[in-house]
Amino acid sequence: MSGWQELKAERNRRSLVRLTRALPLLFPRAVLTRALARPFAPPTPRLAIESYWGAHPIRADRLARALAARSQAPDGWRWRLGDRRSGLPFTFRTPPAPFREHAHALGPGFCCVCSQPVYRFGWHIDLWGTGPNQNAVWHSACVVAWQFWNAPSSQIQLLRRLQSRRCAQSGGRLWRSAEVDHRVPLFRVWSEHRDTPWPLLLDFWGLPNLQVINRDIHAAKCATEARDRASRALSLLQTPNRAEARALQDD
Ligand SMILES: [Zn+2]
Numbered sequence: 001m002s003g004w005q006e007l008k009a010e011r012n013r014r015s016l017v018r019l020t021r022a023l024p025l026l027f028p029r030a031v032l033t034r035a036l037a038r039p040f041a042p043p044t045p046r047l048a049i050e051s052y053w054g055a056h057p058i059r060a061d062r063l064a065r066a067l068a069a070r071s072q073a074p075d076g077w078r079w080r081l082g083d084r085r086s087g088l089p090f091t092f093r094t095p096p097a098p099f100r101e102h103a104h105a106l107g108p109g110f111c112c113v114c115s116q117p118v119y120r121f122g123w124h125i126d127l128w129g130t131g132p133n134q135n136a137v138w139h140s141a142c143v144v145a146w147q148f149w150n151a152p153s154s155q156i157q158l159l160r161r162l163q164s165r166r167c168a169q170s171g172g173r174l175w176r177s178a179e180v181d182h183r184v185p186l187f188r189v190w191s192e193h194r195d196t197p198w199p200l201l202l203d204f205w206g207l208p209n210l211q212v213i214n215r216d217i218h219a220a221k222c223a224t225e226a227r228d229r230a231s232r233a234l235s236l237l238q239t240p241n242r243a244e245a246r247a248l249q250d251d
Pocket of ligand 1: 064111112
């Protein structure tokens with residue numbers, strides 16, 4: 001073995017010893033199987049779980065939306081935009097998350113994305129009977145789902161594979177320059193679907209509303225959407241709803 005390979009093998013051996021020592025009797029099997037098969041084993045159970053969800057963003061997206069589906073938005077909550085101080089999102093491109101807003105934060109032990117209890121290692125099931133984890137405000141899965149919802153383009157390779165490398169609009173082969181698109185554009189979610197009850201709203205950021213399409217088709221779709229948006233902003237400017245018109249123009 002070369003020096004580098006020896007170093008790598010030694011580092012991996014130490015990580016496996018650390019992981020095995022720290023591993024509780026009960027641990028999600030799929031996570032452990034993946035951790036042990038890594039060229040660099042994650043050295044702690046928490047890192048093993050984070051690495052598992054990081055490798056499965058679509059599963060994380062589905063789970064985060066399923067967990068959120070067990071919750072309801074707080075009474076009187078509406079999707080609103082605001083500033084950093086209020087904890088409100090400042091653009092409609094950010095997924096609505098009532099429990100991330102300061103007014104509705106549930107505090108440690110509960111996930112700020114889906115509002116369900118967070119258990120040991122950021123897991124979503126209390127496998128250990130230890131109750132909510134008082135040091136956590138995110139599920140490991142919800143961290144990955146949140147990243148995916150905010151930057152779906154970072155998973156374009158995965159999305160391309162899910163579509164068998166076919167353009168979701170034309171059915172033709174996807175070119176290297178293909179792009180990730182929201183089927184229902186987010187400005188329309190904001191202007192036309194704003195009153196969809198949370199957590200159903202989250203589907204607009206998850207896989208159900210995502211597609212990979214070729215760049216020329218995307219450009220044509222964006223041009224049509226931009227025309228719709230401009231005419232909508234114009235009609236809103238002629239009404240008292242100026243704040244909304246500005247939100248559509250600014251983004
Ligand atoms: Zn969560």
